Amino acid sequence: MALVGNLKDIKLPTLVQINCMERNTAKLTIEHMGRFGFIYFHEGQVVHAEYDPLIGEEAFFKLLELYSGNFKVETEVRAPAITIKKNWNNLLLEGLHKRDSCLPDSKFNYNKLMDALFNVKGLEQVLIIDQSGNIVGQSEKQEVDVNLILFHWYEAQKISQELAEPNPRYLLLNQGGRHQFLIQLDKNLLLVIYLVRKIQPELILSVIRETLKIAI
Amino acid sequence: MVNENMVFKLAPTGVGSEISLSSLEWGVITQIDGVKTVKEIAGNLALTLEETYQIIASLRKKGLIFFDHQVDVKVEYVNEKVLKKITDRLMRYIGPVAQYLINDVLTELNLTADKLSKDRLPEFIELLSDEISDENKKIKFQREMLNLIKEVKK
Amino acid sequence: MSEKLIEEIRQIESVEAVAIISFKGNVWQQTETGIPRETIHHIASYLLKMAAANEKKQQKLILAELLWLNRSLLARFSNGFFILVIFRNHEVVSLLRITLNVTVAGLLEEKAFLKWLKKEKSALDIHLKKGQFDEKEVRLISKLV
Numbered sequence: 440m441a442l443v444g445n446l447k448d449i450k451l452p453t454l455v456q457i458n459c460m461e462r463n464t465a466k467l468t469i470e471h472m473g474r475f476g477f478i479y480f481h482e483g484q485v486v487h488a489e490y491d492p493l494i495g496e497e498a499f500f501k502l503l504e505l506y507s508g509n510f511k512v513e514t515e516v517r518a519p520a521i522t523i524k525k526n527w528n529n530l531l532l533e534g535l536h537k538r539d540s541c542l543p544d545s546k547f548n549y550n551k552l553m554d555a556l557f558n559v560k561g562l563e564q565v566l567i568i569d570q571s572g573n574i575v576g577q578s579e580k581q582e583v584d585v586n587l588i589l590f591h592w593y594e595a596q597k598i599s600q601e602l603a604e605p606n607p608r609y610l611l612l613n614q615g616g617r618h619q620f621l622i623q624l625d626k627n628l629l630l631v632i633y634l635v636r637k638i639q640p641e642l643i644l645s646v647i648r649e650t651l652k653i654a655i
Numbered sequence: 656m657v658n659e660n661m662v663f664k665l666a667p668t669g670v671g672s673e674i675s676l677s678s679l680e681w682g683v684i685t686q687i688d689g690v691k692t693v694k695e696i697a698g699n700l701a702l703t704l705e706e707t708y709q710i711i712a713s714l715r716k717k718g719l720i721f722f723d724h725q726v727d728v729k730v731e732y733v734n735e736k737v738l739k740k741i742t743d744r745l746m747r748y749i750g751p752v753a754q755y756l757i758n759d760v761l762t763e764l765n766l767t768a769d770k771l772s773k774d775r776l777p778e779f780i781e782l783l784s785d786e787i788s789d790e791n792k793k794i795k796f797q798r799e800m801l802n803l804i805k806e807v808k809k
Numbered sequence: 810m811s812e813k814l815i816e817e818i819r820q821i822e823s824v825e826a827v828a829i830i831s832f833k834g835n836v837w838q839q840t841e842t843g844i845p846r847e848t849i850h851h852i853a854s855y856l857l858k859m860a861a862a863n864e865k866k867q868q869k870l871i872l873a874e875l876l877w878l879n880r881s882l883l884a885r886f887s888n889g890f891f892i893l894v895i896f897r898n899h900e901v902v903s904l905l906r907i908t909l910n911v912t913v914a915g916l917l918e919e920k921a922f923l924k925w926l927k928k929e930k931s932a933l934d935i936h937l938k939k940g941q942f943d944e945k946e947v948r949l950i951s952k953l954v
Contacts, residue, residue, distance in 0.1 A: 473898050493926045498854065531929065535931070561849065572952075586868060587863070590858075590859070590950065590953060591859050591862065592947040593945060593949060594855040595855075595859075597855045597857070598855050599850050599877065601848050601852050601855075602844075602852070602877075603882065604878075604880060606877060608876045609703070609871070609874075609875070610873075610874070610875055611872075611874040611876075612859075612870060612871060612873055613867060613870075613872035613874075615871055637781075637785055640701060640876065641701045641703060644701060644704060645833070648706065654678050654679040654680075682879065685878070686879070687880055696897070699897070699898045699899055700878060700899065700901035701899045777901075777904035777907060779904040780903075780907060784907070789894035793910075794910060794911065794914045797907050798911050801907060801911055804904065804907075
C-alpha cells in the first residue's frame with residue numbers, strides 16, 4: 440500500500456526523517472511539474488536518489504529544494520543502486536544547509552523564508568520578483584503575470600503618494616477565490632504570495648519579520 | 656515587563672545624540688498618546704503582541720517613552736445566547752455542519768466558545784461567512800450578523 | 810437609503826473617508842472628510858486602473874486592501890462601481906469588510922442608485938487608454954497586452 444500526498448502538506452525533510460527513523464525500506468517518488476524524482480531508503484538509510492540528470496547526493500540535495508509536488512511512498516521497494524553512503528542525519532543536515540545558503544546575489548535567505556511561510560495554512564504559491572520583472576525566487580515553476588503584479592504595486596505606490604504615506608506595508612487583492620498578497624522586501628524586491636483562503640495578514644507579516652529580520 | 660494593558664507616554668525630548676528608529680518603532684511612537692494600551696497599539700498597527708512588547712521595551716530603553724499607568728481592562732466576552740444565535744443562523748444556511756465550522760474557526764483564532772471576546776466577533780463572523788459558498792446566503796448571513804454585532808456592542 | 814448605508818460605514822471607529830464611485834470615475838456619494846475630494850478622485854483613478862488591468866487579464870477584482878502604519882484603505886468592487894474606505898485603526902478591518910459586502914448588496918437593491926449606475930455604464934479598459942499616465946505607467950501598461 441502506498442502513502443500519497445503533496446509536499447505542501449508534508450515537507451520533504453519530514454518525509455525523509457520519518458522513513459529513516461522508522462528504519463523503512465521504501466521508494467519515495469516525487470512528481471513536480473511533470474518531472475519525477477526518486478529517493479530510496481534501505482533499513483532507515485537514504486541509499487540512492489535520482490532527479491534527472493542528477494543521481495546520488497546531488498539529486499537528493501536538488502529534491503530538497505522542492506516545496507510542492509505530489510509524492511508517493513512505496514514500502515519494501517529496493518534501490519536499483521547504492522549511490523549514497525552518508526548517514527541520513529548528516530545527509531539531511533548538509534542538504535538543508537546547502538539549500539538555505541545557496542543564494543549568491545541577495546542578502547535574503549529565500550528558502551528559509553519559503554520554509555517559514557509554507558507553515559502557514561492556505562498558502563498556494565510564493566515568489567519573489569525584482570523591479571525589472573525577473574523572478575528571483577519561486578516555490579514552484581508556474582506561469583505568473585509579473586507585469587500585472589508590477590503594475591498593481593506601482594498604482595499602490597501612487598495611492599500612497601496621494602495620501603502622503605510611504606510605500607504600503609502590503610497590498611492584498613481578492614480576485615474571486617484567489618488572494619494575492621504583495622509586500623516590498625526592499626527597494627528592488629517584491630514578495631508575492633498567492634493564497635487560497637483569507638489569512639490574517641499580521642501572521643504573514645510577522646513570519647517575514649521573524650525570518651528576514653526586516654521591519655515591515 | 657511590558658504587558659498588553661499598559662499605557663505609555665512620550666518622554667520629554669532632550670538634547671543629545673540622534674536616535675535612529677525603524678519604521679515600526681516610528682509607527683509605535685505615533686500611537687503613544689497616554690491613552691492607548693499596548694494591545695490597542697498592536698491591533699492598530701497589525702503587529703503581534705510579542706512584537707509590540709519588544710518595540711515598546713526598545714523605545715523605553717532608548718528613553719523615548721515611559722510607563723504612565725495600567726488600565727484595568729475587563730474583557731467582555733460574547734455570551735452563550737449570542738453564540739447559539741450565530742450557530743442557529745449559520746445552520747440555516749449551511750446545515751448541521753455549522754457547529755463543526757464554528758469550532759474550527761474558534762480553533763483557528765485561538766479562542767474557545769466561552770472566551771470569544773466582543774472585539775473579535777467581527778473577525779470570527781467574517782471567517783464563518785467565508786465558508787458560505789452561495790453569495791446570496793453569505794450576504795444574508797452577514798446582514799443578520801451585522802445587526803447582531805451592533806446589539807452586542809450596546 | 811444609500812445615505813444611511815454610507816453613514817453606517819462612516820460611523821465605524823476611525824473611518825476617515827467613504828466614497829461610492831462608478832467605473833466611469835464619478836462619485837455617487839461621499840462623506841465630507843479631512844481628505845480633499847481631489848485626493849479621493851486621484852485614488853479612485855489608480856484603483857480603476859488596477860481593476861482595468863485585472864479585467865484585461867480576465868481576472869475580476871473584488872477587493873483591494875492597502876495597509877500603511879497608521880492608515881488603511883479598502884476598495885470593494887462590484888458591477889460597475891466600487892466603494893472606497895480610508896480608515897486609521899486596522900482592528901476594524903473585518904467589520905468594515907462585512908459592512909462593505911452588505912452595503913454593496915443594499916445599493917444593488919436601490920432603484921435610484923441603479924438608475925444612476927445605468928447612466929454611468931463604462932468599460933473599465935478606458936482607464937488604461939485615456940487619462941494621465943506617467944512614463945512608468947505607459948511602459949507597464951504596454952506590457953499588459
